[in-house]
Amino acid sequence: MAAVALLFAAGCSSGDGTNPSAGTPGASKEAASPSTAAPSPAPSPAGPPAKGSVKVVSTLAEDLKSPWGAAVLPGGDLLVTSRDEGTITRVDAESGDKTEIGSVPGVAPGGEGGLLGLAISPSFASDRQVYVYFTTASDNRIARLLYDEQKPAGQQLGAPDTVLRGIPKGIIHNGGRIAFGPDKMLYAGTGETGETGLAQDKESLGGKILRMTPDGRPVHGNPEADSVVYSYGHRNVQGLAWDSEKRLWAAEFGQNTWDELNLIEPGKNYGWPEVEGEGGRSGFVDPVAQWKTTDASPSGIAYAGGSIWMAGLLGERLWRIPLSGTAPSADPQAFLEEEHGRLRTVVPAGGDKLWLLTSETDSRGTPESGDDKILQLEVR
Numbered sequence: 003m004a005a006v007a008l009l010f011a012a013g014c015s016s017g018d019g020t021n022p023s024a025g026t027p028g029a030s031k032e033a034a035s036p037s038t039a040a041p042s043p044a045p046s047p048a049g050p051p052a053k054g055s056v057k058v059v060s061t062l063a064e065d066l067k068s069p070w071g072a073a074v075l076p077g078g079d080l081l082v083t084s085r086d087e088g089t090i091t092r093v094d095a096e097s098g099d100k101t102e103i104g105s106v107p108g109v110a111p112g113g114e115g116g117l118l119g120l121a122i123s124p125s126f127a128s129d130r131q132v133y134v135y136f137t138t139a140s141d142n143r144i145a146r147l148l149y150d151e152q153k154p155a156g157q158q159l160g161a162p163d164t165v166l167r168g169i170p171k172g173i174i175h176n177g178g179r180i181a182f183g184p185d186k187m188l189y190a191g192t193g194e195t196g197e198t199g200l201a202q203d204k205e206s207l208g209g210k211i212l213r214m215t216p217d218g219r220p221v222h223g224n225p226e227a228d229s230v231v232y233s234y235g236h237r238n239v240q241g242l243a244w245d246s247e248k249r250l251w252a253a254e255f256g257q258n259t260w261d262e263l264n265l266i267e268p269g270k271n272y273g274w275p276e277v278e279g280e281g282g283r284s285g286f287v288d289p290v291a292q293w294k295t296t297d298a299s300p301s302g303i304a305y306a307g308g309s310i311w312m313a314g315l316l317g318e319r320l321w322r323i324p325l326s327g328t329a330p331s332a333d334p335q336a337f338l339e340e341e342h343g344r345l346r347t348v349v350p351a352g353g354d355k356l357w358l359l360t361s362e363t364d365s366r367g368t369p370e371s372g373d374d375k376i377l378q379l380e381v382r
Contacts, residue, residue, distance in 0.1 A: 018114040018174065018366065019255070019299030019315025019344065050308030050324040050382075052332035057380040062357070063098040064372040066091070069359045070178065071120035071134070072302075072347050072376075076127060080349070080357060080376070083134065085116035085364065090132070090159065093376060095351075103149065104159030110139045115171055118142075118178030123216065124186045131216075132159070135180045135190060142169035142176055144190060144218065165218030166230065170195045170208035175238040175255075177208075179302065184248045187221050188214050189232070191239025191252060198275040201235050209236045209274060211252060211266055225269035235272040235286065241303030243310060245325060251290075253300035253312050261298040262289035263310065265328050291323055291330055301361070302347035307354055307382055313345035315361060320345060322381070342377065343367050354380055 068086040075081060078095040081103070088109035092101045109117045115137030123131035123146070131146045144167075148160035165188075169177070172195025179191040194200040194209035201209025204226070213221050213232040220230050241253035250266040260279025264272055264287065273286040280288045293300075299316035312321040319339040324331045338345070346361030355378060362373040 018364070019301070019317075049326050049331055052324065054307075054309060054322045054324065054335055054337075055382050056320060056322070056337040058338070059355075059378045059380050061098075061372075062095070062376040062378055063093045063100055064375050066100075066359070066363070066374040066376065068116070068364050069361065069374050069376075070116070070118050070346060070364075071180075072349050072357065072359055073120050073122045073132075074349060074351070074357075075122060078351075081120055081122070081132065082359070082376070083117045083120045085118060086111045088117045088136070090117075090120065090134075098376075101155050103151075104147075104156055106134055106136055106145070106147065106159070106162060108138050108162065109136045112137070113173030113176075115142070115173070115176045118176065119180040119190070121180045121182055121188065124182050125216075133165075133180060133188065133216075134162075135178045137171050137176055140171070141167055142171045142178070142192070143167040144169075144180060144188070146216075165216070166190075166207075166212070166214060168207060170197070170200060170206065172196050175209075177239050179240055179242050181242045182216075183213075183250065184244055185221075186216075188216055188218075189242055189250070190214075191236070191242055191254070193238035194236070194274070198237075201237060201274045202271075202276070204229070204231055204234055207231070209238075210234050211236065211239055211242070211250075213268075223268070232268055233266050233270050233272060235270075235274050235276075237274040237278075240301045241312060243303045243305045245305050245310075246308075247327075249328065251303060251305070251310055253303045255299060256292075256295050259295065260289070260292040261295050261300050263291040263300070263303075263312065263323060264289050290328070291334055293317070293321070293334070297336075301345065302349070302359075304348040304350050304356055306350050306356055309381075311348050311356060311381065313348045313358065315344045315346065315366075318343055318345065320348065320358065320379075342375070343370075343373065346374075351378065354382055356381055 070085040071083040119135040145162035175193030177192035344361040347359040349357040362369040
């Protein structure tokens with residue numbers, strides 16, 4: 003199945019998940035010597051089942067304010083950003099105890115901007131660096147900060163060391179997801195800030211997936227030797243994840259019709275604003291799966307158990323997309339529909355476990371007592 007379309011009621015996903023407008027047998031033992039007998043084929047690895055399951059094992063933490071980015075520290079505890087408060091909180095993976103480790107200077111919250119994505123250095127054991135993507139008064143940028151756990155709570159972050167600046171900012175479509183890939187390079191998903199032409203402009207960092215060294219420099223093997231642009235033609239990339247074969251997947255908002263899950267290849271054009279969803283047009287890459295915007299408005303994604311798991315904001319559900327190589331092996335399946343409100347970020351927790359962050363306190367939800375939360379899921 004090259005692509006999957008789930009045909010539900012049409013809607014409009016504007017910005018951050020709102021809807022303002024509505025065999026051949028071998029020779030026998032007797033007939034063949036050991037040197038000529040056909041070898042036995044290796045067993046194929048079992049893929050994910052067509053139908054999955056999700057169980058909420060526990061609520062790890064409550065009362066988080068505008069949580070956005072999350073990453074798991076060595077040892078299992080989580081770091082979580084607050085978009086609107088500009089702070090980073092450590093959450094104990096066993097007790098759920100929360101400790102604010104510090105704030106990021108220069109964060110200018112507004113609309114969909116603020117302190118967004120977070121990633122842990124692949125060399126964290128030696129360099130103690132935490133990476134963040136955040137909005138300033140003039141742009142979006144990526145910086146790293148030294149995390150010193152020996153200092154008092156609230157004072158454990160060093161001064162930001164900016165590794166990349168000049169990513170366009172806006173009230174909407176700031177992108178913001180960052181992650182280190184299997185190659186130990188830093189990837190970032192950006193948005194086109196509502197200025198659609200930026201997505202097709204290879205000289206702009208807006209509407210792109212970026213790939214850079216931990217110091218923010220272009221990587222050997224990028225499409226252009228002097229550029230951090232890895233792919234283009236994106237509207238607002240919100241999710242990044244790699245599968246077991248080290249393939250990069252990304253989720254992004256559509257506008258009026260289709261949200262997308264894309265398989266990312268370097269130098270490819272993913273269509274926005276010329277194409278939304280499957281277009282079948284030469285020169286543009288069609289999504290692997292697509293959803294009506296009211297059913298998804300995708301944010302973070304994670305890979306576990308042979309499937310991509312995609313958090314939905316406006317859709318208020320967790321999507322499972324089982325994979326067979328580079329295509330879905332069965333129809334995407336929705337879980338937790340309207341049970342926990344808007345869902346922002348999903349993070350692997352090892353084996354068949356995921357961490358899931360809700361997003362009811364982002365000014366677009368309807369927060370209830372305890373929001374926002376971190377849920378531990380058991381999935382298959």
